[in-house]
Amino acid sequence: MxxxxxxxxxxxxxxxxxxxxxxxxxxxxxxxxxxxxxxxxxxxxxxxxxxxxxxxxxxxxxxxxxxxxxxxxxxxxxxxxxxxxxxxxxxxxxxSSQDRYADLDLAKSLDELPEKYRILIILRFFEDMKIEEIAEVLDEKLSTVKTRLYQGLQKLRLNMSEEG
The missing domain is CATH 1.10.1740.10 (RNA polymerase sigma factor, region 2, helix turn helix motif)
Structure with a gap:
């Protein structure tokens, strides 16, 4: 007890x-x-x-x-x-409910990412979690988290450069 x-x-x-x-x-x-x-x-x-x-x-x-x-x-x-x-x-x-002009905001670019990348970026950079903690929280291998984080950041950069 x-x-x-x-x-x-x-x-x-x-x-x-x-x-x-x-x-x-x-x-x-x-x-x-x-x-x-x-x-x-x-x-x-x-x-x-x-x-x-x-x-x-x-x-x-x-x-x-x-x-x-x-x-x-x-x-x-x-x-x-x-x-x-x-x-x-x-x-x-x-x-016509969507705005025709691209929103240059980081939040919009982040929203456009697939969930598996978005959540990693949020946990790493907005929640300031270590990669090891993220792997534990998401129950993923450390190498998978590192790879997806890298891919997610690449996609985020691409999204932002397309909008800019």
Whole structure:
């Protein structure tokens, strides 16, 4: 019982210290404030449910962020059909709704990247995570993260130079 209490206290501390980062991580997947808050809330709930399965508390932060990523991906899978339909419907109903002039903003170029690159760039440069931490959070090999980060930065540069 005592070990469980200690783990819970460490989890509370981890969540408190990283709540904004967890929110931004979820938001980077779903791009909606309410959904991101729901995802973080679900992730916190899951973390408390499974805290005793965590063997090594030194990886608590990475473990928690992995739960946020998994919860975000689960949310996207559940919502994907609905969102795709909504976007298609909007394109048909409002064909001129998009701005004809390219937005030179970094955020727009980042949004155009495939998710597997975008999330790496966000975690590395906006959340200031080390490549090793990113690999652990995304449950990917270190070499895969390095390669995708490089490819993502190349694509981002290309997107920005095309828009410029």
């Amino acid at each position: 005592r070990v469980g209490r200690k783990q819970e206290k460490l989890l509370i501390q981890c969540i408190t210290e990283n709540q904004e980062r967890a929110y931004r991580l979820a938001y980077s997947y779903v791009r909606n404030k309410e959904d991101a808050l729901d995802i973080v809330q679900d992730a916190i709930h899951k973390a408390f449910m499974y805290i005793e399965s965590l063997k090594n508390t030194s990886s608590l932060k990475s473990w928690f962020f992995r739960i946020v990523v998994t919860t975000s991906l689960d949310f996207i899978r559940k919502q994907k059909k609905i969102q795709l339909m909504d976007e298609e419907t909007l394109e048909i109903v409002l064909p």
